[in-house]
Amino acid sequence: NAGVTQTPKFQVLKTGQSMTLQCAQDMNHNSMYWYRQDPGMGLRLIYYSASEGTTDKGEVPNGYNVSRLNKREFSLRLESAAPSQTSVYFCASTGGGGYTFGSGTRLTVV
């Protein structure tokens, strides 16, 4: 099915561990985004990639890095996980019209 695919769906990390969240879209969209959603809150932008080869910080970039591997894939890396990064992470993409969101990655850092 066309859309945005995120892996993994669930992850538990220990403080200090690292991991990469993967996101891929098959709609030939130029722009991709990583958001985090904390309980009872709206989504906050971590990083975005307006087009292949570019990345920029969003509202809450500290503790994260991203890679726009190609037009399809945009990964989010936590180098040294902290409990404050416990959240649900959503990847999204757009070709200039509507936005398509992935199903999310629920991350717990203990």
Added chain:
Amino acid sequence: ELKVEQNPLFLSMQEGKNYTIYCNYSTTSDRLYWYRQDPGKSLESLFVLLSNGAVKQEGRLMASLDTKARLSTLHITAAVHDLSATYFCAVGSNNAGNMLTFGGGTRLMVKP
């Protein structure tokens, strides 16, 4: 910096009643999106509003956009239990990033 505020944050209503959710934003934009989120799920697109005065309706939901007032509304008509969810508005930026800034969400509970 773009700020987006929704109110109310929580809404409990009886089936059959009408109500409106408000979305105010702080800087100029002509792109406004409404999403629905069920618990533990992703965001489902409801409406895309792309011009001043835009009005869109789907079933019991109607959304409107006033870019001069920087205000969008989501009106619920004759609410039913199936509308229980959290509703988010999001405003599109006018820069090259095309990013969305989200409101805090309105948690709607419709009681029989």
